[in-house]
Amino acid sequence: xxxxxxxxxxxxxxxxxxxxxxxxxxxxxxxxxxxxxxxxxxxxxxxxxxxxxxxxxxxxxxxxxxxxxxxxxxxxxxxxxxxxxxxxxxxxxxxxxxxxxxxxxxxxxxxxxxxxxxxxxxxxxxxxxxxxxxxxxxxxxxxxxxxx
Amino acid sequence: xxxxxxxxxxxxxxxxxxxxxxxxxxxxxxxxxxxxxxxxxxxxxxxxxxxxxxxxxxxxxxxxxxxxxxxxxxxxxxxxxxxxxxxxxxxxxxxxxxxxxxxxxxxxxxxxxxxxxx
Numbered sequence: 001x002x003x004x005x006x007x008x009x010x011x012x013x014x015x016x017x018x019x020x021x022x023x024x025x026x027x028x029x030x031x032x033x034x035x036x037x038x039x040x041x042x043x044x045x046x047x048x049x050x051x052x053x054x055x056x057x058x059x060x061x062x063x064x065x066x067x068x069x070x071x072x073x074x075x076x077x078x079x080x081x082x083x084x085x086x087x088x089x090x091x092x093x094x095x096x097x098x099x100x101x102x103x104x105x106x107x108x109x110x111x112x113x114x115x116x117x118x119x120x121x122x123x124x125x126x127x128x129x130x131x132x133x134x135x136x137x138x139x140x141x142x143x144x145x146x147x148x
Numbered sequence: 149x150x151x152x153x154x155x156x157x158x159x160x161x162x163x164x165x166x167x168x169x170x171x172x173x174x175x176x177x178x179x180x181x182x183x184x185x186x187x188x189x190x191x192x193x194x195x196x197x198x199x200x201x202x203x204x205x206x207x208x209x210x211x212x213x214x215x216x217x218x219x220x221x222x223x224x225x226x227x228x229x230x231x232x233x234x235x236x237x238x239x240x241x242x243x244x245x246x247x248x249x250x251x252x253x254x255x256x257x258x259x260x261x262x263x264x265x266x
Contacts, residue, residue: 018170
C-alpha cells in the first residue's frame with residue numbers, strides 16, 4: 001500500500017437533536033466513500049455512527065437540545081475512525097427493564113457487531129465513543145485505482 | 149420517512165425511507181394506537197425502507213410484545229439486503245412465534261389473513 005495517502009478529516013458540531021442524525025449519516029457516508037469504502041461498509045458505518053450519536057443525544061445531553069454533540073471523522077484508504085463526543089455521563093445508559101427483556105438497548109450491540117473497534121471513554125465533561133472500521137481485507141488487495 | 153397507513157382487519161403500516169431514532173417516536177405512537185384499539189395483528193411493509201437501526205428494531209420488538217398477548221402476529225416485509233442484515237444481526241429474524249417475515253405484501257396478506265385470530 002502507498003504510505004503517503006491523504007487523510008480526510010472533518011468535524012461536525014451539532015445541536016443535540018435526533019433530526020440531525022440523517023445529516024451525520026450523510027457526512028460519514030460521503031467521507032467513507034471518498035476513502036473508498038464499499039456500499040456494504042458504508043451502510044455499516046452509517047448505522048454505527050447513528051447509534052453512537054442517538055445515544056449521545058438521548059443520554060448524553062444534560063441541556064437537552066441546547067447541548068452539543070461533536071462528530072470527528074478521520075479516514076484514509078485503509079481505515080476510518082469516528083468519534084462522537086457528548087456532554088453526559090455514560091453510566092446511566094444501559095436499558096432499564098422491569099424484569100422482562102427490553103425492546104430497546106440494542107444500539108451498543110449493533111455498534112460492536114458492525115465495527116472493528118468500539119471504545120467508550122468517560123471524561124469529566126462528557127463521554128466519547130470511538131468507532132473504527134478497517135476496510136475489508138479483500139478490498140485492500142484490489143489493485144490501486146487508476147487515475148487519468 | 150414516509151408513512152401510509154392502510155386500515156383494515158390487519159392494518160398495513162407502509163413505510164418508506166429511513167427508520168431511525170428521529171422517525172420512530174411518531175411512527176410508534178401511530179402503530180400503538182392500532183394495537184390499543186384491538187388490532188391483534190399488523191403488517192409492517194418496509195419494502196421501500198432503505199435504512200433501519202436499533203430504533204426501528206425496538207419498534208418491531210415492542211409491537212411483538214404488545215400483539216402476542218392478544219393472540220396476534222406481526223408481519224414484516226423487507227427487501228433491502230442491508231436492512232435485512234441488521235435484523236439478522238440483532239436476532240429478530242429468529243423470533244418465529246409471533247412474527248413472520250415476507251418478501252411481498254401479497255405473500256404477507258395471504259399468510260396472515262389465513263391464520264389471523266385477532
